[in-house]
Structures are given as C-alpha cells and as structure tokens.
Amino acid sequence: MSRAALIGAGVAAVVVALDQATKIAMLGAFGDDSPPKPLLPFLDLNLRLNRGVSFSFFAQQSKLGVDFLIAFTLAVTAVLILWLLRTRSQLAALAIGAIIGGAIGNVADRFAYGAVVDFLDLHAFGRHFFVFNIADAAINIGVALLLIEAAWGQGAAKGDGASAGDRAKGLGR
Secondary structure, three states: OHHHHHHHHHHHHHHHHHHHHHHHHHHHHOOOOOOOOEEEEEEEEEEEOOOHHHOOOOOOOOHHHHHHHHHHHHHHHHHHHHHHHHHOOOOHHHHHHHHHHHHHHHHHHHHHOEEEEEEEEEEEEOOOEEEEEHHHHHHHHHHHHHHHHHOOOOOOOOOOOOOOHHHHHHOOO
C-alpha cells in the first residue's frame, strides 16, 4: 500500500472512531425529548435521527429504503477505496480518507439504528440551518479538499503530476 493510501486509511479510521464515540456519547446524554443544549452562540447539541440522506432528503421509514441507502453508501465507499488505493497525492488521499470515514460512520448508524445520529445544530439570527455530525463534517471537508486538489494540486487537470502550464506546452509526464 502506498504512503498516500496509508494516510487516507489512517484518516478514515480516525474519522470513524471520533464519529462513533461522539454519537455514543450523545445517545447516552440525551433522551427522546431532551431540549437542545447550547454549545456556542451559533451551535447547539440537539439529538436527531436522520432517516434520509443529506439534510433529511429522501427520508426512508421502510426497511427496504434503509437497505437501499446502506447498499448505495457501501457501493460508493468501494469506489472511493479503489480511488484511494490508486492516488499518489497525499492531499487527495487525506480527502478521500475523510469521505470514506464519514460514509462508514454514517452507514454504521443505519445498520445499528436504521437512521443516522445527528447532533450538531448550526444556527444564526433565529434560523436553524441543519443538524449534522462528525461524519458529515468529514465528508464536507473531504469534498472541499478534493476541489482544492483538483484546482491547484498535484496533477490538477490530468492527474499526472504535471502543472497545467506544462500540459499546455505538451510537457506532461
């Protein structure tokens, strides 16, 4: 396994561990009807079970719907693992590892609870934007890092380590 893949695998493991530890703590600290607990002026701890995907879109109550979301997540995770094993960029590996870790953390919840445990409630000016968890944050950070890698990183346009200027001059590796 390459150094980049080891970095990605390590990041994935840390994300899963932090995600699951915080979710277990939140499930132990909050009851079904517990009110939100302010953490910061713009962030509350507020336990929610998300039966859908991002922002509760496509919420699934049936076992078939939950099974479909699990299967889809595992398929995407398998593709990401293949990508991780092939990348040479440490930044891309870190990003892919964060996404894989987030996906595994959330799919573990679907196996255990039939829903994803969310608990970080972001709000400002009387408006609540969304409730999320460590896995969701890792996925978003991973996507942002992949965008940075694609725009400015190693092999930005072609994936070969050559700069965009070198490729334009026909000097790519």
